[in-house]
Amino acid sequence: MSTVIRFSPDLGRWLTHNLNAGQAPHALVATMLKQGMNERAAQAIVAAYVDARQRGAAMPADAIELPDEASSRPVARLAPGTRILAADREIVVHSRGEDPVFAALGNVVDADECKGIIEMARPRLKPSTLVDPTSGRDVVSDKRASWGMFFRLGENDLVARLDRRLSALMNLPLENGEGLQVLYYPSGAGSEPHYDYLAPTNAANRESIARSGQRVSTLVTYLNDVQDGGQTVFPQLGLAVSPIRGNACYFEYTDENGRVDTRSLHASAIVTRGEKWVMTKWMRERRFVAAGEVARPFAGL
Numbered sequence: 001m002s003t004v005i006r007f008s009p010d011l012g013r014w015l016t017h018n019l020n021a022g023q024a025p026h027a028l029v030a031t032m033l034k035q036g037m038n039e040r041a042a043q044a045i046v047a048a049y050v051d052a053r054q055r056g057a058a059m060p061a062d063a064i065e066l067p068d069e070a071s072s073r074p075v076a077r078l079a080p081g082t083r084i085l086a087a088d089r090e091i092v093v094h095s096r097g098e099d100p101v102f103a104a105l106g107n108v109v110d111a112d113e114c115k116g117i118i119e120m121a122r123p124r125l126k127p128s129t130l131v132d133p134t135s136g137r138d139v140v141s142d143k144r145a146s147w148g149m150f151f152r153l154g155e156n157d158l159v160a161r162l163d164r165r166l167s168a169l170m171n172l173p174l175e176n177g178e179g180l181q182v183l184y185y186p187s188g189a190g191s192e193p194h195y196d197y198l199a200p201t202n203a204a205n206r207e208s209i210a211r212s213g214q215r216v217s218t219l220v221t222y223l224n225d226v227q228d229g230g231q232t233v234f235p236q237l238g239l240a241v242s243p244i245r246g247n248a249c250y251f252e253y254t255d256e257n258g259r260v261d262t263r264s265l266h267a268s269a270i271v272t273r274g275e276k277w278v279m280t281k282w283m284r285e286r287r288f289v290a291a292g293e294v295a296r297p298f299a300g301l
């Protein structure tokens, strides 16, 4: 069952203009609410525009179809239960959200694993870059001020063990995982609000989506205790997850039709005391094929 919501073409033009100008979707929803629009309708209209824009599809002109709430609830990939056995380790579920799918987890990695990953990552860190949405080129962010590196999938015993565990936890095949990313935030560093899914606004992202599908879920695992600040914040959900060693936050944002969820907007709050180390695992819809890697046209032959 669904409801059709009609709106004026002027609203559509205003949304297109503001999204193209880089306005955040939640700011547009806030403006629409101030004009007296119903919240669910405003969210759905903005989400439809963001979605069409990201997929390079035609923008809806003056109506969208809104599925009834009961039928639009996402089905979590994360297994149910208080504890999840993920390959070699039992992970604790401290809290969950159903829509969007979210979980705060504990016991994801032990102290030695954290130490091992940090020590292997440290000499390979480079200033973090952001993808310029129009050129698709990597640019060093003056704002983010974190440092990062990537491990290759299974590149050594420890990384391979974690890749296997996180794939079991995230309930997707090992090969759908991108190589683990490690981020280091010195005191005073944080990151800007962003989405982890890829916006097809540049050729590099479009090619990546064509090779491996969209990103569907993220697991951010904290490798050390941050004394103050450095939470992973979700401004649209009113949530801030504390960076505590061995804990993680998990969230999903792409459904089975490839539709992305703008409520997954998140950032790292500034580290006000101490430093912060995290490890991020991103999962794709299909096997992850990095740029420059040849897809397997004759796999199995």
Ligand SMILES: O=C(O)CCC(=O)C(=O)O
Residues within 6 Å of the ligand: 181, 183, 196, 220, 230, 231, 232, 233, 266, 267, 268, 278, 280
């Ligand atoms: O550092 C954090 O808390 C979040 C990391 C993050 O957003 C990412 O790796 O995409």
Ligand SMILES: [Fe+2]
Residues within 6 Å of the ligand: 194, 195, 196, 266
């Ligand atoms: Fe992120």
